[in-house]
Amino acid sequence: MKKSTRMFLLFLLVLGIYSNSYAQQEKGIVGIDNWLNNWTQFRPNQEYYGEPTQILTGSINKDTRLSKRYVYLLLGSVFVVNNATLTIEPGTVIIGDYKTKGSLTISKGSKIIADGLETDPIVFTSGKSVKRAGDWGGIMILGDAPTNKFGNGSVAAFHEQLDANNYGNTNYGGDNVESNSGILRYVRIEYAGKRTKTAGYFDGLLLAGVGNKTKVSNVMVSYAAGDAFKILGGGFNLEQVVSYKSNGNDFNFNYGAQCGLINSLAVRSPYISNSEGSSRCVHIISYQEQGEVDLSKKGTTVMAKNLTLLNDSEDLASDIKLGLVREGIYVGHNSSLDMKKTVVSGFNPAVIFEKKITINQENLEKIQFSEMYFNNCNGNIFVENNTNNDDLENWYGNSAFFNVYSKGHNAETFIDLNNERRPDFRLKINKIIATNNDPDLDD
Structure with missing residues (x-):
């Protein structure tokens, strides 16, 4: 072989090794810069947004614009109805009322255009001097995209003392896959999730029957008493969204x-949970009760890529012994997940897989984990109430999936967790390369 040819092949080999090494760093949230900068707030209890100067109450039945120059108060159940569009300027602050469980519902056919800026996000928050999870209701966006329900x-159950005229405005679902409920971008939702007598906790952001023309990106839900993001039916992508220390599911x-759930972050605290005690970072199911859904329709399917799911324990072993730490991901019967x-x-x-899931090739091909980084977990993948996971370890541990396992502390694993502001x-x-035990990579 000529010397020049050998040098060229050596160059290609080095380039390939470098490319593969670089590619393996692209796990978890990614970005040349830290995309959390500027618009997020990890200490919202230290923010003062001023007193409300405008009140939002009842129904908004025509196109309306909220201006940054005012601070708005959501008084009771506020509905956007009659195919109206609610536009919110960047930098606008909306406070949810504590006593009346202030909430905002975008009814089917209406839209919200909350298009903030990285340097000027829109904020929904608590007006209390000492802020706590569940200080107000939350935001509900209802569309006419399909669900698997009959x-x-x-x-309606979330809206106590609901005016009869608004019952029709609480419905969601239909046949319009391309339903467009608007835009949520560079938005923060803080301290939502008020508890109701009939429906449990509000969620920070509930999206029901929302279609694929709806845009949801750069939304941060922090300290929600219910779920941070709850999605019921519909189909769309969530990109660069953040759930921070929610009491419920992220x-x-x-x-x-x-x-799709893309390039997104969930940070859990073992010292925060609601009374239901069943909260995870990612919770994927196709029904609450099997009799309420049509099993001939598509079950829940989630395509997830570049997530960081982190439990923020001060002493993980102790917190596990105390029963404060649960699984990070739960997959239910008749559901599919492709996570990379x-x-x-x-x-x-x-x-954890729901106990109804039979471990066979057909079902495992519907629940994919590839190029994952499982770090410092007390076990990897199990079926509910079954401590023998040999079949699952053999399947997902196959080198074809390129999954990696490690036992590093959080402070050693992530770039900078101790920066409270940024x-x-x-x-x-x-x-990853430092902790990978695959012999093929060690050579």
């Missing part, structure tokens, strides 16, 4: 949702 769904998908390039760190265990949850460079 008939339409309804969120991302809850149900009723045949067909969704995701970091799951500090859970007990990383993943934390960086991206994976440290070369962290």
Whole structure:
């Protein structure tokens, strides 16, 4: 072989090794810069947004614009109806009333255009001097995209003392896959999730029957008493969204949702939970009760890529013994998940499958984990109430999936968790290669 040819092949080999090494860093949330900067707030209790100067109440039945120059108060159940569009300027602050469980519902056919800026996000928050999870209701966006339920769904139970004229405005679901409920971009939702007598907790952001023309990106839900993001049916993508220390689930998908979850972050605290005690980072089911859904329709399907799912324990082993730490991901019967390039760190265990799921090739091909980084978890993937997971370990541990396992502390795993103002949850460079025990990679 000529010397020049050998040098060229050596160059290609080095380039290939470098490319593969770089590619393995692209797990968890990614970005050349820390995309959490500027618009997020990890200490919202230290923010003062001023007193309300305008009140929103009842129904908004025509196109309306909210201006940054005012601070708005959501008084009771506020509905956007009659195919109206609610436009919110960047930098606008909306406060949810505590006493009346202030909430905002975008009814089927109406839209919200909350298009903030990285340097000027829109904020929905608590008006109390000492802020706590569940200080107000939350935001509900209802569309006419399909679900797997028999008939339409309804969120009427959340609205106590609801005016009879608004019952029709609480319905969701239909046949319009391309339903457009508007835009949520550079938005923060803080301290939502008020508890109701009939429906449990409000969620920070509930999206029901929302179609694929709806845009949801750069939305942060922090300190929600219910779920941070709840998706009921519909189909759309969530990109660069953040759930921070929610009491409920971080991302809850149900009723045949067909969704993408991309480049997004969930940070859980073992010291925060609601009374239901069943909260996970990612919760994927296709029904609450099997009799309420049409099993001939699509079950819930989630395509997830580049997530960072982190449990923020001060002493993980102790917190597990105390029963404060649960699994990071839960997958229910008749549901599908394709998860790639995701970091799951500090859970007990990383993943649980519902006990109804039979472990066979057909079902395992519907629940994919590839190029994952399972870190510091008390076990990896199990079936509910079954401690023998040999079949699952053999399947997902196959080198074809390129999954990686490690036992690093959070502070060693992520770039900068201790920066209270501007934390960086991206994976440290070369962290994966340093902890990979695959002999083919060690050579």
